[in-house]
Amino acid sequence: MTPIPAGAPRRDRPLAACHLLPSLDRHDGLCAYASALAGEADGLLLPHTGLSLARQDTLLVLHYSGYGYAANGVPRELIRQLGQWRQADPQRRLLVVFHELFARQPPWRKGFWWAPLQRRALRRLIRCCDGGFSTLQLHSAWLRRNGLEPFATLPVPSNVGETAEPLPLARRQPRLVVFGGRGQRQAAYAALLSQPGLLRHLGIGAIDDVGPPLPAPAPNFDDLPLRCHGLLSEAEVARVLATSAVAAVSYPLPFLAKSGIFAAICAHGALPLVLNAGPEDHADGLSAGQQFITPARLQNSAWLERSRSLVGDHAAAAAQNASPTSAAAVPPALQPLHESAVQARSEEHTSELQS
Numbered sequence: 001m002t003p004i005p006a007g008a009p010r011r012d013r014p015l016a017a018c019h020l021l022p023s024l025d026r027h028d029g030l031c032a033y034a035s036a037l038a039g040e041a042d043g044l045l046l047p048h049t050g051l052s053l054a055r056q057d058t059l060l061v062l063h064y065s066g067y068g069y070a071a072n073g074v075p076r077e078l079i080r081q082l083g084q085w086r087q088a089d090p091q092r093r094l095l096v097v098f099h100e101l102f103a104r105q106p107p108w109r110k111g112f113w114w115a116p117l118q119r120r121a122l123r124r125l126i127r128c129c130d131g132g133f134s135t136l137q138l139h140s141a142w143l144r145r146n147g148l149e150p151f152a153t154l155p156v157p158s159n160v161g162e163t164a165e166p167l168p169l170a171r172r173q174p175r176l177v178v179f180g181g182r183g184q185r186q187a188a189y190a191a192l193l194s195q196p197g198l199l200r201h202l203g204i205g206a207i208d209d210v211g212p213p214l215p216a217p218a219p220n221f222d223d224l225p226l227r228c229h230g231l232l233s234e235a236e237v238a239r240v241l242a243t244s245a246v247a248a249v250s251y252p253l254p255f256l257a258k259s260g261i262f263a264a265i266c267a268h269g270a271l272p273l274v275l276n277a278g279p280e281d282h283a284d285g286l287s288a289g290q291q292f293i294t295p296a297r298l299q300n301s302a303w304l305e306r307s308r309s310l311v312g313d314h315a316a317a318a319a320q321n322a323s324p325t326s327a328a329a330v331p332p333a334l335q336p337l338h339e340s341a342v343q344a345r346s347e348e349h350t351s352e353l354q355s
Helices: 029-037 041-049 076-087 110-128 137-145 182-193 198-202 234-242 253-258 260-267 301-319 332-346
Strands: 002-005 017-021 058-064 092-098 131-134 151-153 173-179 206-210 226-230 244-249 271-274
Touching: 058 076, 076 092, 076 110, 131 137, 137 151, 137 253, 173 182, 173 234, 182 244, 206 234, 234 244, 234 260, 244 260, 253 260, 260 271
Parallel strands: 017 058, 058 092, 092 131, 131 151, 173 206, 173 244, 206 226, 244 271
Antiparallel strands: 002 017
16 A cells, blocks of 8 residues: 655644555556645545544545455455544544445456445445545445445546647647557557547547557557657646547546546547447536547547548648637537537536446
């Protein structure tokens, strides 16, 4: 486990918190999210959860993902020790960020059989914590039904910052960006291989690969040039996203709102291409054709032509030194799509998905 201290709390300064999270790869989105929250006890965590603390209180923020603390997703010993720590001193407070809950797998996967014990462990953790929040409405609904109060749902921010004034698509390069960890990018490439010709039809002229080196070279897609950047700084990743027309993400659609990669794509104004199949509307207010596009949507000839007019024709015109165009130059039919992609992370999550 990796603690992220924010200093010892004292009466004469804002309350500080210690964040506790699994020992994960430092590029994992959970670590980025925890780092973003470190030191934000007064300004972000407490106002959203409604938890009231005195300056002399000690606050521990647990970032919970069962498989991060136990191979079977049932961290009994961790929960037992946290309960003892909480009860030993009335000035100790435990706030939990629920990144994952329990396995949702078919019966032929072992996670299906561990799920009842994982749910039982979660209920024990709920009883010993003082409040918490999750990053997904699907999780929030389950936690509320099981008695967690006070509670809040907070979105996942971009893990590479934000662009204050994103370029309109007309001034971007017709590139596809694939970035993230090895597993995420391998899944994205596998999904793209199942859609031959998609990138050419979309008007993509090149692919930028950003992230740790893959065990095998990325496959060839319609002979498009592939540039492998390797690991880049946050500022460099942001620059690539901010100048590219489209970025791909492979993430289950019901959980898309907690993807830091999806948030980063939206924050830098690129068009998100979500490669997973599944329901196109869900509880966090995200819908295909509004905040992102999917291969299924692009099978519709009208949608494909509209997307090509954004990615191909306008980017090609910009590449030929055409005069700079404003957002108003985006075809009217796709203006809502472009604006929603930029603003997706600031929208209110208004509905709940029942599990």
